Amino acid sequence: MLKKGVFSLPCEDFFMARQAVLFVCQSCGSTHNKWAGKCDDCGEWNTIIEEIPAAAPPRGLGAAKGRVISFAPLSGVSESPPRRTTGIAELDRVTGGGLVAGSAILIGGDPGIGKSTILLQAVAKLASGAKCAYVSGEESVDQVRMRALRLGLADAPVNLAAATSVRDIIATMRDEKFDVVVIDSIQTMYLDNLDSAPGTVAQVRASAQELIRAAKQSGTSLLIVGHVTKDGQIAGPRVLEHMVDTVLYFEGDRGHTFRILRAVKNRFGPTDEIGVFEMGELGLQEVENPSALFLSQRSEQISGSAVFAGMEGTRPVLVEVQALVAPSPLGTPRRAVIGWDSARLAMVLAVLEARCNIQIGPNDVYLNVAGGLRVTEPAADLAVAAALASSLSGVPVPEDMVIFGEIGLSGEARNVGQTDARLKEAEKLGFKHALIPHHAKMKNRQGDLRLTQVQHLKDMLPLFTED
Secondary structure (H helix, E strand, O other): OOOOOOOOOOHHHHHHHHOOOEEEEOOOOOEEOOOOOEOOOOOOEOOEEEEOOOOOOOOOOOOOOOOOOOOOOOOOOOOOOOEEOOOOHHHHHHHOOOEEOOOEEEEEOOOOOOHHHHHHHHHHHHOOOOOEEEEEOOOOHHHHHHHHHHOOOOOOOOEEEEOOEHHHHHHHHHHHOOOEEEEEOHHHOEOOOOOOOOOOHHHHHHHHHHHHHHHHHHOOEEEEEEOEOOOOOEOOOOHHHHHOOEEEEEEOOOOOOEEEEEEEEEOOOOOOOEEEEEEEOOEEEEOOOHHHHHOOOOOOOOOOEEEEEEEEOOEEEEEEEEEEEEEOOOOOOOEEEEOOOHHHHHHHHHHHHHHHOOOOOOEEEEEEEOOOOOOOOHHHHHHHHHHHHHHHHOOOOOOOEEEOOEEOOOOEEEOOOOHHHHHHHHHHOOOOEEEEEOOOOOOOOOOOOEEEEEOEHHHHHHHOOOO
C-alpha cells in the first residue's frame, strides 16, 4: 500500500510520461529510447540529441467517410510547366530549362564551394523581370551586400532579409507575393511551436515542409541551401530530399577553380545533368566547353595518361585519366584514387593480372581524374586500363586518341551507350583516333576519326606496352 501523502500516477499516465522524450540521431534521423554516444543505425558518434516530439495524430480515421478520388486517363496532352530562365546557361541546363513556378530546389555542397554565390548571381539576374527575395539565416544584410558588391551585383533590385523564423518568412511570402525566394540555409530555420533547436532533425523536416507548402500554394520558386555532412550527404533527415522537386550538388575541390553542379533528382528535367563553372574574381563563371577546359593543361607524350570520352547526362565530356604505377617499399602497396570508384579500380587491376598476366600487385597504384571531375560510369574502364598499362611499361598513349568502354570480369570489352555523341565530341576537339569496344553501336557514322575496335583487353595492351 502507498503511504499517505505519496503522489502516484495511474499506470497509463506513467508510461505516457516516459515516452514524452525521444533521442534522435542528427545524422540519419533514427530514434532511440535513451541517449548513447554512438548511433546503432548509421554508426556516427555524438549525433544523438534529446528532442520532444509533437503530439501524435489519432490512430484511426473513425467512422467519418472520405471523399471519392477522381481519376484521369493516362492518355492525353498536358501543358509543359512554365519556366523562368535564370540567365545562367549552365544552371538552366541542370534544372532542365529554368525554374518552374511552385517548385522547390535543394542545393547542397561543401562549405565555401559556391552555393551562396551562385544563388546570389541567379536572383540578381532574375530580379530584372521577377520579384526576388534572398533570406539569409547565417549572414547579416550587410554581409550579403558586401558579397554582392564584390561580385558586381550591388545594383540588382533584390530584396534582402536576415531572418530565421519560418512563421515570419511564410507570412512575408504571402503578403509580398515573391516570384523567387532563396533560403540560406534550411539548417538555420526554426518553427516556434517545436521545442528542439534549429538544425535538429525535427526542425529541418518541419521547416522545409512548411516552406515548400507555402511556395506551392503561392506559385513561388523556392531555392533552399542545405549543409552537407563529412560524408558529402545533405545534413538532416533523408526525407528532406524526397520533399523537394530537384536536388543539386556542388562538386569540386576548393583547391581547383572548377565547380561541377550536378542534378541527382529532378522532377522537371533529366537527372545526372551537370553544369560546369569556374571560380573567378567575379564569382562563378559558366564554362561553355568543359572538355577543352579539362584538357587545357594536358601534358603530351607522358606515360600513364589517357583521354576518356565520357557522358554526363546528355553532355559528352572529355577528361584526362592519369595513372602512376611505382614500386612500393611497403608490405601492403597503396591504392589511392581521386575522382573514380576505388572498388572499380580494384576490379580492373584484378582483370589485368588474372586475364592479361600483368603483374601490378607489388606496386603502388595512384589514379586521378584531372580537373576535379568525378567519373561514375563504367565506360571509363578501358581508359583506366590503358593508363595503368602505359604507366607500367613507360609507353605513352597516342596523344590524339580517346578511349572508352566497359571491361567484364573475363576481360571482354563491353559496349556502352551514346557512342556517336562521344566520338563527335572527340572529333570536334581535334582527336584523330578512338579505341572502342568491338560491338559498339553507331548510327550514321561520319567523319575522319579512325576507329580501333577491340574484343578483349588483351587486344588493346600491345598498343601501350614495349615490344
